[in-house]
Amino acid sequence: MNAFLTTPGIGLDMITPTHAVLAVGAAIAILWLLLLRSRRQRLEAEELADALEAKAEDDALRLNQILKAQTEMQGRIAAMTEMFGARQAEFNQTVNQRLDGMTQRIGATITEQTRATHENLRRLQERLAVIDTAQTNIQTLAKDIVSLQSILSNKQTRGAFGQGRMEAIIADALPQGAYRFQATLSNGARPDCLIRMPNGQPSLVIDAKFPLEAWNAMREGGPERVKAAAQQFRRDMEVHIRDIASKYLLAGETQDTAFMFVPSESIFADLHERFEAVAQTAHRSRVVIVSPSLLLLSIQLIQSMLKDQRMREQAHVIQAEVIRLMEDVGRLDDRVRKLQGHFLAAQKDVDMVIAATDKVSRRGQKIEAMEFDAPETPVEPPAQKAAESKTGLLKLRLVDED
Numbered sequence: 001m002n003a004f005l006t007t008p009g010i011g012l013d014m015i016t017p018t019h020a021v022l023a024v025g026a027a028i029a030i031l032w033l034l035l036l037r038s039r040r041q042r043l044e045a046e047e048l049a050d051a052l053e054a055k056a057e058d059d060a061l062r063l064n065q066i067l068k069a070q071t072e073m074q075g076r077i078a079a080m081t082e083m084f085g086a087r088q089a090e091f092n093q094t095v096n097q098r099l100d101g102m103t104q105r106i107g108a109t110i111t112e113q114t115r116a117t118h119e120n121l122r123r124l125q126e127r128l129a130v131i132d133t134a135q136t137n138i139q140t141l142a143k144d145i146v147s148l149q150s151i152l153s154n155k156q157t158r159g160a161f162g163q164g165r166m167e168a169i170i171a172d173a174l175p176q177g178a179y180r181f182q183a184t185l186s187n188g189a190r191p192d193c194l195i196r197m198p199n200g201q202p203s204l205v206i207d208a209k210f211p212l213e214a215w216n217a218m219r220e221g222g223p224e225r226v227k228a229a230a231q232q233f234r235r236d237m238e239v240h241i242r243d244i245a246s247k248y249l250l251a252g253e254t255q256d257t258a259f260m261f262v263p264s265e266s267i268f269a270d271l272h273e274r275f276e277a278v279a280q281t282a283h284r285s286r287v288v289i290v291s292p293s294l295l296l297l298s299i300q301l302i303q304s305m306l307k308d309q310r311m312r313e314q315a316h317v318i319q320a321e322v323i324r325l326m327e328d329v330g331r332l333d334d335r336v337r338k339l340q341g342h343f344l345a346a347q348k349d350v351d352m353v354i355a356a357t358d359k360v361s362r363r364g365q366k367i368e369a370m371e372f373d374a375p376e377t378p379v380e381p382p383a384q385k386a387a388e389s390k391t392g393l394l395k396l397r398l399v400d401e402d
Contacts (some may be wrong), residue, residue, distance in 0.1 A: 029222075162208040162263040163192055169292060170206075171194070173299040178306060185254070189247040197255065198305045205248040205258040211236040214265065228273075237278045245285040257286045259298070265291050 170179050170193060183194040191208040213236070217229035241260070248258045262268045262283065268291035272279050282289050290298065 034165050044156050054313065103167055133310055155296050165263050165292065166193060166206060166208040166261045168326070169296050170299055173296065173303055175306070178302075185248070185250060187247065187250065189257075191248050192261075194254075195299075195302060197302070198308070202252060204255045204302070205244075206261055207244050207248065207258065208261040208263070210260070210267075211240055212267075234275060234278055237275070238281055241278075241282050243283050244287050249286060258288050259295065261295055262288050262289060262291050265293065268294075312364060 166179055174195070178196050180194045180196075181192065182190050184190050185194075191205045192208040195206065196202040197204055211233065213232075215233050218226050218233060231280075244258050244260060248254055249256060262271065268289065271289065279289060
């Protein structure tokens with residue numbers, strides 16, 4: 001409008017009513033436009049305010065939801081913390097219990113292992129002590145073997161060794177009167193041992209003089225020397241077997257078989273393995289070659305025969321004792337039968353006493369009930385009956401004793 005008024009070339013005198021109307025209309029239009037614009041701006045401001053308010057409410061709602069979720073989250077975190085704390089406590093307790101159990105088991109295992117180790121060490125010490133003792137015995141045995149070799153190198157000491165071993169075996173197995181050492185026979189010969197046989201049989205002769213010179217020579221030297229020593233041993237054995245058969249086999253005085261004692265099991269085995277002809281010669285001459293074990297077995301057999309003989313000799317004594325035992329059993333049977341009669345009589349008296357007691361009981365019940373009947377035959381008092389039964393029993397016993 002101002003621009004229109006100040007436009008060059010247009011004067012106030014040139015303004016007409018139309019122009020004024022137009023100007024007013026333009027001004028009104030402008031005012032209307034301004035009003036519309038301000039209204040639009042106000043509406044927009046209101047809408048913006050509403051939008052901001054709605055957004056604020058939405059933000060407040062969301063904030064409340066966030067706060068609520070945060071509160072719930074805090075509660076859940078607290079619950080989870082509490083649960084985790086309880087689980088942690090349980091876990092710690094379980095771990096502690098397992099550690100305690102494992103510690104106890106480890107301690108028990110260590111204790112058991114320590115005890116087992118001490119026990120093994122103790123056993124080891126015992127075995128070492130046994131080994132030391134065995135070593136000492138071996139050393140002593142080695143010395144004894146050296147002494148034995150020195151003994152066997154001498155003929156007299158060797159004979160004494162075989163004689164002593166044979167005497168020890170016989171003395172341990174037989175009673176004192178069942179044998180004699182160095183006994184003299186009717187022909188003047190003196191065997192090393194004479195064993196008395198049971199049932200009046202002739203005695204058994206045992207010879208302990210075994211030739212060992214040639215046997216020891218066979219273990220030394222070369223093949224030629226061994227062969228010569230074997231021939232010498234065979235000849236010595238045949239001579240010794242003939243001497244035993246000629247000196248000790250006496251009809252009616254000794255058994256028709258004699259024993260030749262060999263003091264070693266190994267010599268006995270080698271003799272039958274390498275010198276079978278010598279064993280056959282001894283068998284034909286009725287001379288039995290025996291080792292220590294065979295001699296012990298033979299002596300045990302003789303001991304059994306002696307025991308059987310003694311049992312037969314004592315058979316009549318056993319029979320007499322059995323007869324006396326049967327007599328005692330007969331007397332015991334008679335006395336038992338008498339005692340049974342006494343018991344039967346006593347049982348009869350007891351039955352009579354019980355019957356009388358029943359009658360007295362029934363009479364008392366009637367008296368208690370005031371039921372009187374006609375007088376009956378007087379009943380013998382129970383005490384008198386018992387006395388008479390005891391008197392009869394005493395008389396019966398006196399008669400039985402007579």
